[in-house]
Amino acid sequence: MQSFFFETGAMDSAIEELPMAVADPRVMYGAASNTGLLDAFSFMQNPITGNRVIAILGAAQIDRYGNLNSTVIGDYDSPDTRFSGSGGACDVASFVPRCIAFMMHEKRRFVKKVDYLTSPGQRQNNRTRDENGLRPGGVNIVITDKGVLRIDTGSGELYLDLYYPGIAVEDILENMQFGVDTSRARAAEPPTGFELATLREKCDPQRLIL
Numbered sequence: 319m320q321s322f323f324f325e326t327g328a329m330d331s332a333i334e335e336l337p338m339a340v341a342d343p344r345v346m347y348g349a350a351s352n353t354g355l356l357d358a359f360s361f362m363q364n365p366i367t368g369n370r371v372i373a374i375l376g377a378a379q380i381d382r383y384g385n386l387n388s389t390v391i392g393d394y395d396s397p398d399t400r401f402s403g404s405g406g407a408c409d410v411a412s413f414v415p416r417c418i419a420f421m422m423h424e425k426r427r428f429v430k431k432v433d434y435l436t437s438p439g440q441r442q443n444n445r446t447r448d449e450n451g452l453r454p455g456g457v458n459i460v461i462t463d464k465g466v467l468r469i470d471t472g473s474g475e476l477y478l479d480l481y482y483p484g485i486a487v488e489d490i491l492e493n494m495q496f497g498v499d500t501s502r503a504r505a506a507e508p509p510t511g512f513e514l515a516t517l518r519e520k521c522d523p524q525r526l527i528l
Contacts, residue, residue: 322345323358323361323371324340324345324358325340325355325359325362325405325406325409325410326340326341326345326346326354326358327351327352327353327354327355327357327358328346328351329349329350329351329352329353330349330350330351331344331345331346331347331349332347332348332349333347333348334348335524336521336522336524336526338526340406355406358406359406359409362409362410362413362414363409363413371414371415372414372416372417372418373410373414373416374417374420375407375410375411375419375420375437375457376388376419377407377419377421377427377436378391378399378427379391379426379427379428379432379433380419380421380427380429380432380439380457381428381429381430381431381432381439381496382430382475382496382498383440383441383442383476384440384457384458384469384474385432385435385437385438385439385440385441385442386407386432386437386439386457387432387433387434387436388401388402388405388407388436389401389433389436390434391433392433393433394433394434397433403436404437407437408436408437408438411437411439411455411456411457412437412438412452412453412455413453413455414455415453415455416455417455417456417457417458417459418461419457419459419460420460420462421460421461421462422463423462423464423465423493423494424493425492425493425494428493428494428495429495429496430495430496437456437457438450438452438456439456439457439469440457440469440475446474457469460476463482464481464482464485464489464490464493465478465479465480465482465503466478466479466480467479476498477499477500477501478490478498478500478503479504480503480504480505481503481504481505482505482506482508483505483508487500
């Protein structure tokens with residue numbers, strides 16, 4: 319059995335309309351449980367229940383080790399752009415064993431070093447998660463508008479797994495500030511008519527995201 323679980327405390331919601339944020343009241347509609355942040359984080363950090371969670375995260379920047387920045391662009395004290403910040407993303411990346419990141423595939427987002435470490439990936443300051451006192455986990459899959467990248471379990475670095483129809487591997491690399499292994503890259507299967515119809519008619523009929 320699978321269900322949606324939001325950091326704001328809603329579990330197994332009806333999701334009759336696409337929510338725009340985790341605090342959107344629409345995530346609470348029809349929920350089997352509607353608690354709060356404390357209960358949500360307790361559920362996520364519990365060794366038993368937390369191991370069943372697959373997290374979905376977004377960010378402004380990501381580096382080769384899956385470290386995420388959703389706090390500032392530029393200097394923290396005098397930033398060029400300030401975002402909403404971590405929310406629960408730092409806790410999620412620190413405790414949840416499997417995290418999926420969704421990113422636009424742009425050079426300004428795939429950076430050599432994040433301007434601010436909001437959510438930990440596989441390595442920080444040349445130290446592994448274990449050396450930094452973190453559980454195994456963090457981002458292990460990155461889905462973009464050009465392809466899918468995964469974390470290599472040995473090096474802790476991103477590698478290209480899938481590229482979408484009509485997207486060249488060279489185009490993917492040109493839109494990153496760092497190189498990745500492409501030796502395992504393969505063409506992704508295009509979405510089926512059923513999958514497209516589900517996205518367009520069921521998931522987002524109002525075109526809020528699409």
